[in-house]
Amino acid sequence: MKKYQRLAEQLRSQIESKIWLPGQKLPSLREQAKRSGLSMMTVVHAYQMLESQGYIRAHERSGYVVAPSVTNAEMLYQRPEAVSVNDFVFEVLQASRDIHTLSLGFAYPDPALSPRQQLNKSIAAASKRIELMTALDNLPPGNQALRQLIAQRYAARGLEVNPDGIVITAGALEALSLSLQAVTQPGDSVIIEAPAFYGALQTLERLGLKAVTVPTDPVHGLELEALAQALNDHDIKACWLMSNYQNPVGYSLTRAEKARVAALLQQHQVVLVEDDVYGELYEGATAPETVKHFDTEDNVMLCSSFSKCLVAGFRIGWVVAGRRALAVQKLQLMSTLATSAPMQLSLVDYLATKNYEQHLDELRKTLALRKQEMYQFLCDEIDDIATVHCHAGGYFLWVVFAENIDTTAIYKAALERNITLAPGKLFALNDHFNHGLRVNASFALTHANKQWLRAFFAEIKQHLPDFCRA
Ligand SMILES: Cc1ncc(COP(=O)(O)O)c(C=O)c1O
Structure with missing residues (x-):
């Protein structure tokens, strides 16, 4: 452990054990350097680290003070931290x-459980129709017919989305990752669940983002009060959540909870990257809503794929990106360029001619x-x-x-x-x-x-x- 990390660790532990209370001024940089025998640079580093973790705040002219409500917040959620998983x-x-x-x-x-024969038939049908130029028709945002079929499925679920706002991606993971990248910069803080799908943790790690983790209960699901408090206390740029059949715990938010999440995020102007990859795998007669159903300001980027409900190997997913569709496409252009044309066409064939329902x-x-x-x-x-x-x-x-x-x-x-x-x-x-x-x-x-x-x-x-x- 480096010297500044050790000092930051000491101060963090002092804050947690209430030696320093919320709002209280910490020793000035010069005073701290004198007390600890460390260089000013080391102390500056330590204070900056604590600030980035949300423990202290810099106040103009009065130096550093302990962040407000740090004690309450500590009980509710985990403050921003770097990710390495x-x-x-x-x-x-x-x-x-x-x-x-x-x-x-x-x-x-x-x-x-995948309808392999029917999918193979669709691959064969698509390959007969494919021409060299089809690759161009299927460039971002992706095949028009496929985007329309996806929009129609949402309409049947009570969600109206414009096919022009949908971007086809290489699985849900690319959809989630591009969405998050479109609304954040390295170093930003993002809310995720604890525990969360490891793909979320990996994406945060890859994009250099900090995680503010909101706890979940294995029976009752996401702790909404902790979510509200995290949004109040931190400068959050985005939130990545699952509202249906959460991975790994399996809970779903109730209708009212979904509405509350949408309202909270709207209030704080925080974009939700919603992961709904299991949304089709419901029990009972009706499909569940998503948080997106309650989004009145195009604030939710809804991501999903065919990986869990039809076939994983095709690697076809999408994001309902709305007004951010262009930003997502530009990022896709810099990473994977486009999604495989034959696979998109095969899915169009499958959805249009086979009995998906x-x-x-x-x-x-x-x-x-x-x-x-x-x-x-x-x-x-x-x-x-x-x-x-x-x-x-x-x-x-x-x-x-x-x-x-x-x-x-x-x-x-x-x-x-x-x-x-x-x-x-x-x-x-x-x-x-x-x-x-x-x-x-x-x-x-x-x-x-x-x-x-x-x-x-x-x-x-x-x-x-x-x-x-x-
Ligand atoms: C919660 C969750 N989101 C996203 C993904 C990635 O889905 P895809 O295979 O479509 O990229 C997975 C896959 O395991 C998942 O469990």
Whole structure:
């Protein structure tokens, strides 16, 4: 640790233990340098670091003071911090690639649930029609017919969007990433959930953004009061949230909560990058709304894809970018240039000529059944060592062990038995969720799989102390 980091750490701990109270003036730079025996430059660095983390504020002529409501805020949300998660995410994803594993750590639904034959027919149909110049027709913002079909699907969900404001992207991840880039500069603070989809953390890391994390409750979901306070206390440039079937916890915001999020963000003029990749995977008769449904000022950039509900390998997603569509296209031009033309055309063929609704109906029913079955199985097997959270929609279960259990150790032991799991560490900037585990419940729970898992859980229980944090 460098000298300025050590000093910043000391001061942060003093602020947290209320030695310095909100609004109180800290020692001047000169005084601090004298007290600590450090150079002025080192002290300046330390103060700047604390300022960027939101602990203190520079006041003209009166030096630095402790940021207001720091004590309350501390309880509600985590202040801005730099992000560094990519290496661990990469390690876990690489380990999950083996097809002989029981892929409970996989982020996509069981590929066997994809309508492969129909999609192959659509690829064949598209390839017959494709001409060399089609590449040009499919440049950003993407294929016109595809954008229209997407807009029609939203209309059926009660959301009117102009196809001209939609940009087709390489999966939802590119849509999310370009959207965030379009409304931020490196160093800006962005609100995300804790825990959050690791793709959000990776994107913040890549764009040099700081994360202000708002807590979630495994039962009740996003803590809206903490969101409101974070928006009050910090200069937030954007917010990245999921309102339906949140990854990894699985909760959805209620209609009223979605409306409140839209209003809060509107009030603070903060753009929402809304991730709705699981929106089609609802249970029951009607599709859920999104926060975008309550957006009256074109303040929400709604991102999604076909990856979770139809086919992941096509890598086709989109953002409803509205007035920011041009900004997104310009960024796309500098990164991937455009989305694959044959894949866009194949999807147009599939959506226009095949029975997508029927596929979705079957997929929703299968996922709901498999999730319920996995939930019951986990409750029966591990309810003495963990709590299993199951929400309607999507296909993830969130399993919470006692706080001293380290699910990264469980994940490593599972790998040795050819089982992949998604440990909580993947979804956070710190160790707060190291006792959580995301389980993909979209795979058939065959008799053999049950035996496989049962043997593994028995081993964990037998050696539980080995999975405790030091
Ligand atoms: C919450 C969430 N958002 C976005 C993505 C990325 O989707 P796509 O494969 O369409 O890029 C994923 C994939 O795992 C996800 O879980």
